[in-house]
Each structure stands twice: as structure tokens, then as C-alpha cells.
Amino acid sequence: MKSDSPHIALFIPCYVDQFYPSVGIASLELLEKLGCKVTFPLGQTCCGQPLANAGYKRDTVGTTKHFIELFKDFDYVVAPSGSCVLHVKEHSPVIPGLEKEQAELHHKVFELTEFITDILKIEKLEGSFPHRVGFHSSCHGQRGLRLSSSSELNQTPFNKARRLLENLDGLEWVELNRTDECCGFGGTFAVTEEALSIQMGKDRLEDHLQHDTEILTGGDMSCIMHLQGIATRNKQPLKFLHIAEILNQAIS
């Protein structure tokens, strides 16, 4: 590790911290393997997204202020989640007195795969992952952060995660019928619109099963937690990994 390397703060979504420590570990190890100087600021809590999306953005002032103060002095903030990053950049309330810090911070918060492709400028990762991998595009990552092209738009197709995955030896990319339909998680939507949420999840899983996905991956563990929950309940033969776990395993 170079001493003059930029200092990166690892921002781990609260539910990942609590339920998926392996995703946090993989994100940290992956960035370290790529030569980054990474710290996990222990004071971090939650970005406030569940409250804001439920209509209580005004109640996230304290949470947002805490977030800014904790992360503002790092060169970059990287999170294995498109959704939380989108929230911080676009849906957190403006904090009086910290406007400048907040605006600067918004330019240095990145989702993990875009940090690797756009900031570290890594064209391809050398490694091997001999599995059939189905990718679930999280809507917030895709249409919010534009981590991949969206099927509605007339644009040249691209996908930052796919670029990293497809280069791995032995990895077979699964083509789906509906490449970017929502899985139905949607935060509180998962419980307030339970019936729809489950049906949307089942439909996504069906698309993957029809195309012989072996491992379903994605950039947002919230979508995967929801899909995995349904697949486990229905005893469907799918494995689930966050993209950080695949990349970290593959290049070791």
C-alpha cells in the first residue's frame, strides 16, 4: 500500500453490517487487494434511506448530519450498495451550516463497481470464477446512478458490473428475458405492498431459473436479501452472492 494513496472510507449499509458481514469483509478485502488504503469509520450507522423513502426525509436531519461529519474528511467514500449511495447523493436533506461539506461529499461517494471502473480505472480484473452467473440490476444503481444502460433508453448498452465480471475466467453470463425489471424489494414497499413485492420477486427468480442461473448476484444486498428470502422459502436451487464476494473470491 502506498502511503500517498487516497484515503478511502468504507461505508457499509446498516443491514449489511448486521446481516451480511461477509459482504463487508469482501468489499474491504477487494479494495485492499486493489491497492487502496481503506478505513471503516466505526461511528457509522445508517444513511437514512428507509425513513426518507417512507416519506420522513425531514426526520433524517440528525442521521444525515452525522453521516457528513463522519465521512467528510476522506478522499473517497465507497459502499457496496447503489441504493444507499443514491440516497446520500440525491435524497438526503440539505444540512444548514454544512452545505459546502455536503456538496463536496456528494462528489466523492461511490458505489463499489463504479469506484473500481471509474476512479481506480481498472479495465479488467484477472481471476477465475467458473460459474453461471445471473446479474440482478438494482434499480437505484441502474437508473439512479446509471451504473448500466437502461432498456427504456435509446443508448449504447453498457454495464459496469458486467465489465468486471465477464472478464473472469470461466464465468458464464446469463442473459435474461427482462434484463432490468425491479425485484420488488423497494424498502418499506416490501412490507406495505407485501403481495406485490413477493410476486415481483418470484417473477425475477423465475427468469433466472429458466435461464439456468447458478449464482445470482448484484450490487445491492437488499434486492438479494429479498430474492434469497423468497427462494429459500420455496426451496429453489439458487445461490446468492454480492458482486464484491465474487470479485474478491475470483482474484484471490
Next chain:
Amino acid sequence: MSHPENAAEFLKDHAKSKWHDETLWFVRDKRDRISKTIPEWEELRELASQIKDNVLANLGSYLEDFERNAQKNGIQVHWAKDGEEHNQIVLDILQKQNCTAIVKSKSILTEECHLNPFLEKHGIDVVDTDLGERIVQLLHQPPSHIVLPAIHLKKGEISALFHEKLLTEKGNEDPAYLTQAARLHLREKFLRAKVALTGVNFGVAETGEFVVCTNEGNADMGVHLADVHIASMGIEKIIPRRKDLGVFLRLLARSATGQPVTNYNSHFRSPSPGKELHIILVDNGRAAQLAREKFKNSLKCIRCGACMNTCPIYRRSGGFSYDSTVPGPIGSILSPGLDMKKHSTLPFASTLCGSCSDVCPVKINIHEQLFEWRQEITKTHGEMGKGLSMKLANGIFKSPLAYKISGNLMRAALKALPESLIYHPINAWGKGRNLPETPKESFRQWYQKNRS
């Protein structure tokens, strides 16, 4: 009933809901394919969006231009502040003509104003002449989609309805046969109606003309046979110049159904000799929406229905689940402006996936407005229920210690509690989904052991 209740009900018939999803996905897919044959598609969307921004910023003067030019052309212009005024204007025209029957085509606005029940109450025979709208009218249902009003019905249901109402052969589901039966039935209605009512897709300020787009030609059939043509137009339907139509007509049909162009784009400019042409300019909440900075650009909508076809919620819950004249994503940002209490669950009937905004031909930021409506609606919820738990959560999230303790407690509880309690019916997460396995330590605990 709220949207979640209606949606759950619709999903009970799994086969039908799956069919509904696939049918609308087919339309969305057709739209995707045809939009990608136009290299300048995204520029067209941007142009349409900017033209509409200009319209909304200068709506008053464009409306005055439109009125003046329309009057010069011999059109009688009426203004209605709400549905009630609109309906009364229509009734007055009908009564002046001693007319007891009217044929209608293509007007979601008259649905919004509840014109049909009003006229029927006054003894007028109202016939909707778009095939899909006639079908739902015969069933005493509202349209479930703004472009495909009977999309919730399958062939068999329409066959049974026509057998009962139009005396078609029992069990004959052939679409050509059923359409022919409807055609004959409607022909008779067209021939005897002295007054025809249409909606308006575009009102052109510079010329005082208006354009009605239909695939079936029924607007033209009705209007040309009648002595009086009444056109109902929402005040936001103005475009500045005739040449702007080139932008909107290219976007409209492709976005709506994946067709290169609507079959009939009919221009109406002045009445034929001896006939009357009326236009009713209707506000009905639009001026109030225009005054709401965060929501005003919802008025850019050209009613193509693409956001419905793309919406994973709409496709699986059906148009009626929204209980609003305009359903789907666009309805969910328009309707709370009309009645926030009644439509309070609609902005939450979304995962904020953003597909609606990307598909919208005039680039309305629909999903962002859904987010903003949520912020407005919760202000009326007070301190009860969700409000309290959310305040509690903010308390936890702004304090690292409180967060750590509550997180540790949660994991400990999930480990200790029996499955029957975790997956109790009261827990909506667990009804159809398992929870993740509870790890022995959080990432934070791992990090403290391994890195610090």
C-alpha cells in the same frame, strides 16, 4: 380500499395477473423496439420536454392566443373551472339542440369529470365509441388504462358480454367477428347522434386548431355525422405551434402502442357550414398543480400510457387497484393533487425503480415526484403509527452507540426467538420470505477484531 388491498385481491387470480403482466410487457417491449429504430429518440424526448416546459411557463398567454385564434376560426370557446362546470356546459349545449343522445370518443377528461353519469341522470343516452371504452361502458366499469381501456379483460369475457348485449354467437371469441359486431352496433349509434363529443390531444395556440388522435377513426365518424362537435380539452394540452406536432406525434404512438404513427391524427379548425364546433377548456385542478413547484411538470403528460405498460406494479395489480381516473405511475402523481386523502397510498405503490421516468416521452421525473408526494402525505399522518417508529429510527441512526446496541439486540433476538414468532402473520416480511440467517457477529465486530 387502499392500493395494497386492491393489489392483493388482483393477485389472487394468479393466472390472470400473470397474463395481464405479460400482455402489457408485450406492449412495452414493442415500444422499446420501435423507439430504438429512431436514432434521435432521446433528442426528441428532450425537445418535447422543453416545449412542454415552455408551455407550462407561459400557459396563460398560450391559452389566450388559442382562444382568440379559435374564435377567429368560428369555434365557440367555453371555460370550465371544474368537472361540474364542464358537465353543465355540455348539458346546456345538448338541451339547446333538444338532443337526447351523444356519441363520445377518446376522452379521459370526461371520465375525470364524471360526465357520463351526469348526462345519464339528465336523460341523455351516452355512447362511448372507442371499442375498448364501449366494452367497459357495457360492463358499467371505468377504463382500467388510459390507452387500452379494456386491457384487464380477456377475449372470453368480451365474447360473453357481446353475447349478452349484442346477441353475438355464444362462445365465439374470434376478435374479427366480435369487432364486426361492435362496428354494426356502433354504426347505428353514430347515425342517430346529433352531437358528438371528443377529447383533445393537442391544442395549437398559433392556429386555434386542435388535434385528436385515434386508431379506430371513431372520432371522425362521430364528428362528421353530427351537427354539433364538442371538444373537451384540459388546459395543459396546449402546444405553441403547429410544427411542434412533428415532435409529439412521433413520440405519442411509438410510446403508447409501439406503432410508428396513430392511424388518424385529425385536425379540427373550424365548423363545417351550418354546423357548430365548441371547445371546453377545463382546469379541474390543473392550475393548482401548476402552482406546486415540485409537481407542476406532471402536467407535461401527453397521456401515452407508457408508464403504465412499463410499471412492474401496474402490470401486476391492474388499473382498478389505483381507484383513480388516471391509474399507474402518472396517476399516482396527478391524483394526490386532486384528493390527497383518497389517494394517499398511491405514491407508496412503487419501488421507486425509475422505469416510468426513463420511458416517459416528455421526460417527467415521475419516480422523483412519487418520492416527493410521500414527503407531503406523511405530514398529514401526525405522530402516530409509522411516524413514531420513524422518529425512533432517526434517534437510533444518528447515535452510533444506540445503533450498535439496537443492532446487537436485534440479531440476538432473531437468534433466540422461535420461527413461529418470527414468521407470525403480523410480520409481513416473513409471510412469503425467509429472513437471512443471523450471523454470529456484525461486520463491525469483525473489523474491530481484524483490522483495528
